[in-house]
Amino acid sequence: MTGATIQDPRQRRAILLGVCIALMAVIASVSGLNVAQPQLSLEFGASQSTVLWIINIYTISLAALLLPLGALGDRWGRKPMLLAGLVVFGVASAAAGLAPSIEVMVVARFLSGVGAAMIMPVTLAVITSTFPAEERSKAIGVWTGVAGGGGLLGMYLSAVLVDFASWRWLFVLPVALVVVAMGVALRSIPNSIEERRFDGVGALLSVIAVVGLIFVLHEGPSAGWTAGVTLTSLVVGVVAAIAFVTWELRQAAPLLDLRLFRERGPASGSVSLLTVFGVQAGIFVVLFPYFQAVLGWSGLRATLGMMPMAVVMMLASGLAPRAAARIGARSTMASGILLAGAGLVLMATFVSVDGGYLSVLPGMLAMGLGMGLTMTPATEAITSALPPARQGVASALNDVTREFGTALGVALLGAILSAGYRAAIESRLDGIPPATAGTAREGISNALAAADGSQPLIRAAQESFVAGWQQAMWAGVAITALLFVYVLLRGPARKASSTAPQQEISVPN
Template identity: 50%
Template sequence: MPAAHPDPAPAANVDQDPSDLHDVVIVDPVRRRLILAAMCVALVAVVASVSGLNVAQQALAEDLGASQSQLLWIINGYTLALAALLMPVGAIGDRWGRKPVLLIGLVAFAATNIAAAFATDPTTLIALRVAAGFAAAMVMPVTLSVITTSFPAAQQAKAIGTWAGFAGAGGIIGLFVSAAIIDNATWPWVFALPVALAAVSFVLTVVVVPHSVEHVDTGFDIAGSLLSIVAVGGLVLAIHEGPEQGWTAPITIVAAAAGLLGAAAFIVVELRREHPLLDVRIFAIRGLAAGSVNLFVVFAVMFSMFLVLVQYLQAVLGYSALRAATGLLPMAAVMMPLSTIAPTIAERIGFRRTLVTGMLAMAAGLGLFAVMADPTGGYLSVLPGVLILGAGVGLAMSPSTAAITSSLPEEKQGVASALNDTVREMGGAVGIALIGSVLNAAYRSNIEPDLAGLPGEIVEPVSEGIGGALAVAGQLGENGAALAAGARSAFVDGMPPALLLGAGVCLAAAGFTALRGPKTAAEAEPRLHRHAPEDEPVIR
């Protein structure tokens, strides 16, 4: 029988015998705000670590002698471990207790990041990044499940909106802070931000987060857990390696095959189990299906937008890493407050209308970016598209998250949160691979006339991307000016097909939601709109 054991607190009064508790609902608004702060700080630490090292690649190559392949593994090894382990670790949090799993994860996360700062070779750094990803998987899903199990139902949607805003902005924060560090210090200091945030969250968690654990008589779904690791890990690895190694490369084919076979086996096993890790039949729930589709698209577009916009600002407009990261801040400034109030908007105008409006705004933002981007107009030519895209993300993200977590019962909130995070990670990986591949293909086609007459040894780096072309142009001195101009033109001309593809995906998600999405927030988020039972455990 599910039960929870709250931590004693000096100012807390428990309304009934702790042995009868299920989830611990915090009534004190000050303590709730501190819990939300602790969870958002931990979340930013994890998300910022995904993007933070992107701006340190050149420094890592020079200091550690890392090859391009090793640089990709330093960045992607963290994401791969995080995505693959989310589901089983989320379920462990439900069974062992969310608070102890979170505290262990924060300690391990801080320790691996500290060790990474002292790495002296690429192999060691890759291993530590994978270990940090494992620790992050202990942190990320728990940050959301703590909110969904300790906040009253009436307060959960707004809290989830705040959490979702930080989930979206965490990547921008990581890029901005890391760029500032790289411009003023050495690359090991990039790890200072996640360590500091983990330490702050640890202290707050010890003091204010209640201990809730679901005691169940059924065994842990080991088979489902292992298959989920193979399925998600294989697919994410294939998506990461495809654009770099080639979609027909052995590692890509093997990873994709393992992921697809693992996913098929996971579905078969989970359908046959009485108590599965994740009952795949829940995807027939309209709220969860609409929330998953929209959240997948939100992060596919947002992560690919980071890729395109940062390259445009740095390679085309000549911005420094810090100034390019600053160019993303207006998007966060619009997205975060809208994400907080989006659940309230969904209550008033309807879940379906809110998500469809968000997706249409995202499509409009991408379309504006595609047609208005002009190097002669500078940053102001892309700012309208960035702002509208940020508004769309803010409207769609938090109602989607609330719909996903509300579709599973309290005793499965760790799994629900992990499902939400897995959808985010998969969406981001697919978006970067898909839109990035279209952009690269268009660039290669556009740059081809400029390759005529170039020495054979420099044709490959010029055709691979604008970064390589500008590096070669710099080595050619005055003779490289025409090549640099051609590469910038090829990149700018290649952006519209990629951005319009993203807009098309957003329109497809809007169409799906209009046809299949629940009309009201109450339909999409049933757990948040039910009447609380009289014996609901409460800590004041």
């Protein structure tokens, strides 16, 4: 039986609800623990680097396993893979919430990443393989809205739980979402299977390459870009990536057909998602310290301050399919990128120590609108390049691109911010005791802790942070300008071409 398109609109709504709830559980867990770093350190007597490993091991295992598990979902059945992923993710999240030691917490977070890698590609693959062509763009718009704004929503809810309860309550939300998603999946989501050979060698090489390269981006800023572990990881990642490309190009049934990137759609979609998510993640690295260290906000209030951007992004993701239908995918993506760049210009131009929240809000709203308009057609450009039978791989490619972009943006814009801060504060440390000045050079949080109420040093640190902020924003402007030109020249066609479906077995509920 070819295809698995669902004609009943009520079932399609249930499918969309179920996969978005599952996706929300995964996305919220990416950023949720960030707000509880001090509590985790006190609870387990752990160092800052150990706490960061608790957070990062989830994203590394998630990113590394997306492609292999996406392909296995196509082969074994998307519904069984989704249900198995929800079970693994739910049990691991509960174990993390009840963890008696740091070792249990690390293992639980790793298994949560494994479960998330089983869930995430399937959520999008279910949409692209079950929704008819005329409804697919709208459904992808909803999915991208949740994927883009869900992290901020999860972080806000996590901040509320940490402030008013305990960090252990952070894991109640994903477990509850898993239970609801399983109920919907069992009742409404159909199964579909593709009989295709699994590329085990390609899967192994992809895991090694992703782990190596993501590890570099995570550890480089803290361990040092020239540290032995960083350089070793870089070499391993690059060698594995080259081996993966070489192997895949020689296979009749590759894990990922790299020849697809000769086409405009998947190439421009991947580059756009990589860049947009990189800039978005880098902006978050800049905004939260601004809210907390410059404006003096609490973590909860800082997270709430980001919500307008997330809401606009989610709304724009839902409107993007209509815009693409009117003016074309390329024009919609280019308009979104232009708006995002304008938002960065606004924030770089008007931010100041005394300007407060209103000095950055217009730029945040423009960024949210631009990213929302870009993400949906970029995602559809990737998924439409592969047939329905390979949607698990297409969805995994989409997700891996997002994860790489996020890690790259945090590393790049975070490094620019830090370098700009250090350069700016050097000229503002006259008359400051050498020991205090040395601490102040390490970052704005260190400077405020060492200031001991000294207003000149506090002001110097805040002004230096704003100087670093502006450099990071202008770097983001340059990146989005290059992306804008690239999309104008090599963006997808007005309407993504629909690839002829391959043979797929649809299995009843």
